Amino acid sequence: MAFSLPVAKCIIRQTLQALQLLHDCGYVHNDIKTNNIMAVLPGSRNRASLSKDIQSYIETHPAETYEPLRLPGLTPEPIVTVKSQLLPDMDLRPDLSNLNIKLIDFGEAEPAGKRLMKSSQPSVFRPPESILGFSWSTPSDIWAVGCIAFELVADYHLFSQEDFDRAMHI
Known part of the structure; x- marks a missing residue:
């Protein structure tokens, strides 16, 4: 679902604020994606x-309920x-102006000062340095937020998930 620009800005601003706190604590989230941004009911x-x-x-x-399906080859029960x-x-207000989001799932978080080579980000959010095999850090989280910003407004991924192309991504 595409969001209006004001709602997308609200989500991105709050995500960046959460990341700033995490980065100030010396960690890279390393798994920024829309599934890890949750809405808190007001x-x-x-x-x-x-x-x-x-x-x-x-x-x-x-x-x-939908009309029950009968598949005798699979199960005798409908x-x-x-x-x-x-x-x-x-x-929630109709314009979502009181939307409050939280960043979740810190299972892939790593210390920012560590030489990070493991690529755990989903390919559609993966930064160029990770694709090229270089060490990465907090800017990779910001790259992923940029990809999410596009997705929130356009309602599709900036980069293809099915046929990942390194050259196109870079």
Whole structure:
């Protein structure tokens, strides 16, 4: 889903702020991608209250199901699939101006001063120095944020994921 420019800027600004803190602590995230940027629901609700609100919503708005599939060669029982169900806005403003994001998954984080050669970033977010086999550091996180900025606005990857081409990427 493509985001409006103001929303994309908000997401990128907050991601860069999180990275600045991480980099100031002497670490490279090394796995910046859209899956590692999470939205925090606004409001002063605590986790238990929010969980209760979501549970209540699901109970009062049950999910619909598709017509059951019958595949006797696979299973004698009908296969029931559930349609996706949108949750309520949970106090998010329609323009998402109160969106608050968090950077997660520090499992690939490495000390910034270390000579980093291991390439763990997804290929679509990999910086040129990593592709060329050189050591990399905190700028590789910034490169990945630039790739994410493009993806947030354009709704597709800047670089192809299926047929990765080193020369094109560089």
